[in-house]
Amino acid sequence: MGDLFMIWVAMGICCATLSASAWSVSNFLMTGPQAYLTYTTSVALGAQSGIEECKFQFVWERWNCPENALQLSTHNRLRSATRETSFIHAISSAGVMYTITKNCSMGDFENCGCDESKNGKTGGPGWIWGGCSDNVEFGERISKLFVDSLEKGKDTRALMNLHNNRAGRLAVRATMKRTCKCHGISGSCSVQTCWLQLADFRETGDYLKAKYDRALKIEMDKRQLRTGNSAEGRRAPTEPFLPSAEAELVFLEESPDYCVHNSSLSFRGTEGRECLQKRPGPARGEQRSCRHLCTECGLQVEERRSEVTRSCHCKFQWCCTVKCDQCRQVVSKYFCTGPQAKGRAQ
Numbered sequence: 142m143g144d145l146f147m148i149w150v151a152m153g154i155c156c157a158t159l160s161a162s163a164w165s166v167s168n169f170l171m172t173g174p175q176a177y178l179t180y181t182t183s184v185a186l187g188a189q190s191g192i193e194e195c196k197f198q199f200v201w202e203r204w205n206c207p208e209n210a211l212q213l214s215t216h217n218r219l220r221s222a223t224r225e226t227s228f229i230h231a232i233s234s235a236g237v238m239y240t241i242t243k244n245c246s247m248g249d250f251e252n253c254g255c256d257e258s259k260n261g262k263t264g265g266p267g268w269i270w271g272g273c274s275d276n277v278e279f280g281e282r283i284s285k286l287f288v289d290s291l292e293k294g295k296d297t298r299a300l301m302n303l304h305n306n307r308a309g310r311l312a313v314r315a316t317m318k319r320t321c322k323c324h325g326i327s328g329s330c331s332v333q334t335c336w337l338q339l340a341d342f343r344e345t346g347d348y349l350k351a352k353y354d355r356a357l358k359i360e361m362d363k364r365q366l367r368t369g370n371s372a373e374g375r376r377a378p379t380e381p382f383l384p385s386a387e388a389e390l391v392f393l394e395e396s397p398d399y400c401v402h403n404s405s406l407s408f409r410g411t412e413g414r415e416c417l418q419k420r421p422g423p424a425r426g427e428q429r430s431c432r433h434l435c436t437e438c439g440l441q442v443e444e445r446r447s448e449v450t451r452s453c454h455c456k457f458q459w460c461c462t463v464k465c466d467q468c469r470q471v472v473s474k475y476f477c478t479g480p481q482a483k484g485r486a487q
């Protein structure tokens with residue numbers, strides 16, 4: 142519980158806010174403090190699952206996701222409003238919605254379950270709604286309630302965060318899948334019943350990563366941004382958050398140079414990072430990671446070899462053992478080290 146508590150302190154949900162939202166939440170969803178705690182725990186788990194997905198998505202990028210939700214707080218010290226900030230908000234909000242929705246379908250909460258509202262109705266040619274559709278409405282509501290309550294301000298950054306939180310929740314919906322089951326005489330499949338199911342959270346992560354790649358920059362008055370002015374009474378800040386771009390990630394500031402160490406952003410740069418080389422893996426970003434992380438940042442790629450012992454030449458012996466030799470093998474790993482020596486090319 143200690144860790145979870147820390148997450149909520151870090152996310153600014155603690156104490157004053159907690160009691161405030163506990164109130165409003167219990168009014169329409171819950172039955173008491175125990176139920177509230179149930180949601181809180183699941184919400185915190187969901188936020189952390191968002192962070193885990195973020196780490197996966199950015200593992201071969203110059204910028205890495207924060208290790209835990211502790212660094213998530215953009216509300217206190219780190220009031221950045223970059224493309225990366227937008228991703229963190231979207232994926233956390235999506236993670237919360239996803240987890241709560243799953244909880245619902247698993248019957249973890251007394252007051253919610255599958256969405257059966259459309260069951261029995263025709264969905265399309267040859268199929269009707271049936272079975273257990275994931276209750277995204279519920280997950281969406283809880284996510285909105287908890288995650289959006291972190292934004293207390295009314296300035297542009299707050300609006301941006303709220304927009305991206307929402308885009309995250311829309312991503313969960315957008316990646317849902319229709320799953321069907323055949324009926325009819327001897328499996329003729331003349332009629333199908335279908336329900337909507339959450340995709341793997343990885344798919345939601347991939348979807349949001351693509352949104353990140355083409356996130357929209359909102360042009361703002363710099364002075365207004367810096368002072369974090371209240372947007373009340375002004376028309377400008379609400380205008381850029383176009384309804385037509387509701388599913389897109391938006392940001393306000395260009396990202397700093399993530400190659401270099403920046404103590405004020407507590408970002409350590411790419412020096413010392415491991416990269417992958419000569420690996421026939423199809424995974425996105427891996428192929429060019431040494432170039433992207435090291436070379437293009439003015440760093441060198443250093444190969445470090447180490448010897449490992451592995452089982453090899455294994456033989457099956459009748460009956461029934463496997464005998465192996467121990468082989469020594471040299472493995473190479475690659476790291477970004479020190480600046481390229483500029484003087485050498487004389």
Ligand SMILES: *[C@@H]1O[C@H](CO)[C@@H](O)[C@H](O)[C@H]1NC(C)=O
Binds near residue numbers: 249
């Ligand atoms: C909600 O789901 C998560 C895993 O997806 C699980 O760890 C947690 O215990 C669930 N919450 C409840 C109240 O069962």
Ligand SMILES: *[C@@H]1O[C@H](CO)[C@@H](O)[C@H](O)[C@H]1NC(C)=O
Binds near residue numbers: 397398405
């Ligand atoms: C660190 O980041 C801040 C904020 O983006 C920027 O103003 C500053 O120039 C950066 N410092 C370095 C050394 O790049």
